[in-house]
Amino acid sequence: MLKRSKPSATERKKELFTHGTTQPMLKNDMKNFHSLSQLVLSAGALKPTPAVKHSKTTYFEIEILDAQNRKQICIVDKVTPTSTLRDVKHKFHKACPQWYPSRVGLQFERGGPFLKDYVNIQSIATSSIVTLYFTDLGQQVSWTTVFLAEYAGPLLIYLLFYMRLTYIYDAKESTRRLRHPVVHLACFCHCLHYARYLLETLFVHKLSGEHTPLKNLIKGCAFYWGFTSWIAYYINHPRYTPPSYGNRQITVSVLNFLICEAGNHFINVVLAHPNHTGNNACFPSPTYNPFTWLFMLVSCPNYTYEIGSWISFTVMTQTLPVGIFTLLMSIQMSLWAQKKHKVYLKKFDSYVYRKSAMIPFIL
Template identity: 70%
Template sequence: MFRRHKPSSSEHKRDLAIHGPALPHNDTRSFFSLSQLVLSAGHLKPPPVLRHSKTTYFEVEILDAHSKKQICVVDKIPPSSTLLDVKHKFHKVCPQWSPSRIGLRLERNGSYLRDSVNIKALAASSIITLYFTDMGQQVTWTTVFLTEYTGPLLIYLLFYLRLSSIYDAKESARSLRHPVVHLACFCHCLHYTRHLLETLFVHKISEGHTPLKNMIKGCTFYWGFTSWLAYYINHPQYTPPSFGNKQVTISALVFLLCEAGNHFINVALVHQNQSGNKGSFPSPSINPFTWLFLFVSCPNYTYEIGSWMSFTVMTQTLPVGVFALLMAIQMAQWARKKHQLYLKKCATYRWRKRAMIPFIL
């Protein structure tokens, strides 16, 4: 009988070195499938390289406008920042100056820059030099308007009550008030109440600030003239208008029409600003009070002057006439500036329009 040849250990090692270890049938099929999968996948792609965008930051050097000495340097300002952002960072470095007190200019004698100016628009290089001026104590525009309008409302009522500290008590008790005195008080209170309500609920007042001294000047003007005209209208020896009730009635109706027109014009201007079309001239609507837009650029000033002129005729007093004249001069200047602005911005603007008074001014 033949014996089965048993390979020696040396022969077994030689076969492993030449042919490799023998694989079972299932393992061979799995290895073949894996090889086909790798070949079909193609070359392995390296992971994408992340490219970081380079953001250029600005450095703002702030100098004193008077001495030209450096106050501080505000660094790492993004290009999307505004001048208001720079003021806030400046305030963190120098807490003694609030953002509302900080006035910044590109040149020492130049104009002050607006808070909404983009810092990128000011940059000629990565370093921006600005000149600082302390603007003093500041107040918001809403505070200015509310203070200027609340004062005349309360001051006039004090004179209307004929306080003994203002008028002689015996003389006030003897004299009866003419109906125009009551009507004048109603019209005056209506005028300033309308201003207060429009300031709170109609006008979109800027969030900017103005120096406190400007508010003091405005209050001195409004409060002083209110005291002057209220003293004469409510005086016990006040003389009623020369043409009696007819003069009072007509002027009172004109006053009420002007007050209504002023309100509707202000509402129309607010709607124009909300629509985002600030560069165009507001067009009249079906409201007859807005038809004045066809003839003048600033009908709100037209109605305002109309109110004070009719109030002058109704009361027939010199202080009211002086106040109306000064208001007309000031508003004529504002209207001309706004009229010129419309002429520059609006290519289709009608040249036959006037600033404030139709066909005249």
């Protein structure tokens, strides 16, 4: 049997040197591998780099035709889906400078209703090419101009009659007859009414940027200015007859007039400001102000207070022109109130059905 010879001293040193160097290297490699694996596990799964998507904006072409002869006027190109009819009108004005945006009427169909400026192009487009029909609306004016002209005229016209100018009344008769106190009260109430209208137009009402034909301004001014001249002529005439029941009739009428004027103002303030949710598209609700509690009974309390003011003015002055004006205003406002009431019925909850349009429990 062969016996293995013992290693020499040199070989033992060589073996110890080899084991002494390789064992620490293996331990270091294991530590590095363990650290790397922990790092990969903590980082989670590798996600691929997302590909960059290049969005393509879709543009529309608006073909504008003449509503009368269907001839093409121009093509407005590169219209984005978020553009409105107002933007299209401005681009149309750049292509055709003779047509101002305010007098441009656009229809989706011939003979159809005119599209509002806030209508979105994407909402009416069925393809990339949209055909609209153009109609010249004529000379236009802003609604602010209309209201200021309608209300400033009666304020100045009434004061001219109140001063009893010589080319309106006989000078001798005017100096000989003293004015009844109701004449001064009527002037104060009339001026207060139209001064409130002017201030609310400037600082309360939020009028849209839309315009109206110039003929509407002429008709409105003719109506208000003409009736004011007729009313002021009778009330400020030297031969004016005071009310039949004297001071009692005058006092009650003036108090009721002032209450209705205050109520009308507070209702207009509520209508001009959004509610607590920041949404204007809701049925106006009464506030802590008692004048706004009429919202619980009618949909249009501003018209209710307006008619109340003119009825009070009619009873206070006891003149036929004021009565006729009050009757015509009541008819017109009742039509406006019923139209607005129908809109409320379509938009809002069933509780509106328990309300009247303008006069509680009647109309």
